[in-house]
Amino acid sequence: ETGVTQSPTHLIKTRGQQVTLRCSSQSGHNTVSWYQQALGQGPQFIFQYYREEENGRGNFPPRFSGLQFPNYSSELNVNALELDDSALYLCASSFGQGVKETQYFGPGTRLLVL
Amino acid sequence: QQQVKQSPQSLIVQKGGISIINCAYENTAFDYFPWYQQFPGKGPALLIAIRPDVSEKKEGRFTISFNKSAKQFSLHIMDSQPGDSATYFCAAWGNTDKLIFGTGTRLQVFP
Numbered sequence: 001e002t003g004v005t006q007s008p009t010h011l012i013k014t015r016g017q018q019v020t021l022r023c024s025s026q027s028g029h030n031t032v033s034w035y036q037q038a039l040g041q042g043p044q045f046i047f048q049y050y051r052e053e054e055n056g057r058g059n060f061p062p063r064f065s066g067l068q069f070p071n072y073s074s075e076l077n078v079n080a081l082e083l084d085d086s087a088l089y090l091c092a093s094s095f096g097q098g099v100k101e102t103q104y105f106g107p108g109t110r111l112l113v114l
Numbered sequence: 115q116q117q118v119k120q121s122p123q124s125l126i127v128q129k130g131g132i133s134i135i136n137c138a139y140e141n142t143a144f145d146y147f148p149w150y151q152q153f154p155g156k157g158p159a160l161l162i163a164i165r166p167d168v169s170e171k172k173e174g175r176f177t178i179s180f181n182k183s184a185k186q187f188s189l190h191i192m193d194s195q196p197g198d199s200a201t202y203f204c205a206a207w208g209n210t211d212k213l214i215f216g217t218g219t220r221l222q223v224f225p
Contacts, residue, residue: 002159033212042120042203042215043158056212090157092213103213105150105157 002026004093004106012112013081021076021109025093031055032074033103034066037088049074050096078111086113116141118206120216127223133191135219137204140185144206148213149178149189152201161202162189194223 003026013019025032031050035043045058049068063079072093078085088110094103119138127133137147146165150158164171164178164187171178177190191198204216 002157004157035213040218042205042217043213044215045212048212056210058212092157103160105159107155107157 002104002106004091004104006089006091006106006109008109009107010110010112012114014114015081015083017081017113018077018079019081019111021078021089021091021111023074023076023091023093023106025072025074025091026104029093029095029104030072031094031096032068032072033092033094034074034076035090035092035105036060036085037090037108038084039087043090046076081113083113086111116214118204118214118216120204120219122219123217124220125222127194127221129194129196129223129225131194131223133189133194133198133221133223135189135202135204135221136186137188137216138184138186139206141206141208142185143208144214145209146207147178147180147187148205148207149176150203150205150215152203152218158203191221194221196223196225199223 005024033048034046037043047057052068065077067075088108090108092103092105148163149161151161152158166182175192180187201218205213
């Protein structure tokens with residue numbers, strides 16, 4: 001196990017609703033990245049937080065937003081849910097910017113939008 | 115330019131055989147190439163990684179071969195075991211702090 005935890009493990013929402021997913025990073029890690037993994041696909045980068053600031057963003061609309069807290073845990077918020085938002089949402093924690101070797105993934109939150 | 119192309123999509127290997135998964139990239143700014151293993155219901159776990167100044171890296175039964183001029187790299191799993199059955203992702207990381215993943219290869223190893 002990596003020490004990265006995510007909650008909840010599963011979630012069912014309806015179209016138009018809002019959702020908040022949570023991630024606790026591995027001890028000593030100050031960077032959290034969020035990824036969306038659609039069924040049968042590789043993870044797609046959403047954004048990254050480093051020391052509570054957004055540090056890079058992928059091709060996701062503004063209704064995907066995030067937050068990082070002083071203890072380096074993080075939240076992913078998705079507004080106005082669409083059916084295509086159904087996916088496994090992964091967070092990965094690492095230490096520092098550009099330190100590629102230490103990125104560890106959590107088990108993910110599986111979101112189903114009906 | 116930001117894509118990593120992975121093949122095959124699925125692979126069936128007999129126990130004891132060699133599993134080979136291939137990836138190709140275009141962006142020469144990529145400078146770190148990890149492979150991840152993902153079991154159902156779990157997040158990806160780092161398996162092995164290589165930098166482009168090395169042509170081969172071996173860790174136990176897992177070997178990465180890297181061809182910088184062709185912009186291709188591959189994962190070889192020697193003596194494949196049923197416990198290796200999982201989805202494997204190649205990935206690439208460049209001068210931005212994000213991993214670009216391939217589309218994945220579902221490996222099934224039969225006894």
